[in-house]
Amino acid sequence: MTPPTFTDAAIVAPPFAAGAAESAPPTAHAASWAADVSRLTRPRIAVMVLATVVTALWLTGGRPENPAAVAVLLLGTALVAASSSIANQILERDTDRLMSRTADRPLASGRLGVRDAWWLTASTLIVGMACVWASCGWQPTAAAVATWLLYVLLYTPLKQTTPLNTAVGAVAGALPVAIGWLAAGGPERLAAGDARGGLAAAALATVLYLWQFPHFMAIAWLYRRQYEAAGLKMLTVVDPSGLRAAGQSLAAALAMVPASLVLAVPSGSVRLFLAAAVASIAYVVASIRFAVRRDDASARILLFTSLGSLLGLLTAAVAFGRPV
Secondary structure, three states, X not given: OOOOOXXXXXXXXXXXXXXXXXXXXXXXXXHHXXXXXXXXXXXXXXXXXXXXXXXXXXXXXXXXXXXXXXXHHHHHHHHHHHHHHXXXXXXXXXXXXXXXXXXXXXXXXXXOOHHHHHHHHHHHHHHHHHHHHHHHOHHHHHHHHHHHHHHHHHHHHHOOOOOOHHHHHHHHHHOHHHHHHHHOOHHHHHHOOOOHHHHHHXXXXXXXXXXXXXXXXXXXXXOHHHHHHHOOOOHHHHOOOOHHHHHHHHHHHHHHHHHHHHOOOOOOOHHHHHHHHHHHHHHHHHHHHHHHHOOHHHHHHHHHHHHHHHHHHHHHHHHHOOOO
16 A cells, blocks of 8 residues: 555654664754654655545545545555555565665664564554544445555565566555545445446556556666565566566556546546546657667656656546546
8 A cells, every 4th residue: 555654753763773872963863763764654655645545535525525534534544554664664674685775774774673663563554544444434444454465465575476566566556546435435326326436436546556567667677686686576587688577568558548548537527538648648658668778768767757647647637537
């Protein structure tokens, strides 16, 4: 729940080495603590998860009747996402030490102990689940927990055994749509004969699933040597030529075009249709460039295009996509 932060600083303060804590000035200690919290919880992933939930909520139910409940829902979702990020780093601490991009993470570097990290994982998960349940009931809570389980217990260990880990991780990345759809009463609306919100949510989940393949293949290409050194079975490690990674990226980007256009069907919005067409076609162009060149420059372009296309799609969906 790639995704997206704590409610109580006392809960998350990591125990630093005694000598460093005593010798460092308070401002340096606070800055170091804040940096470690950010590395543990990966707020950029949390933001993506929350944006997904908000978009699904809006496309399903429009303006919420109880904004306070939505705020609690988002807080709980953020905590569950933070918990999954911490658990992921616990399980990957040994491989993280072997990659320069992750070697300075709190657990990999030894600044935070494993037992303390498990306490943080459990506390943020329990509090997050309680917030989601209190705000919107058991169904969104079940979706949030399913996302956590899929990301932590399936996707994370699969990275060491098979390149199919990306396909599994993409499911976890798309599941936050279910949190928003369920929180907005999607099943009840569908049972009452209103299928527009369900269609919009299904299209959004499909878009998010497909979007992740070019995005992660670009990352896998850029860090392929580090992944290989850590023994992680990314597709760019199994196939160093990059042909399979490029093929998956292009196939997913092409499939994302019609899925993005379907996102505009429930609202009938021409502006959303045009925005979806531009964003998805730009993604295809960047994927084609990567497929042809398979170099670091084209991978970086694909990575930045992936972020821009997703931002554009989610923004357009909220601005123009509410079913009427």
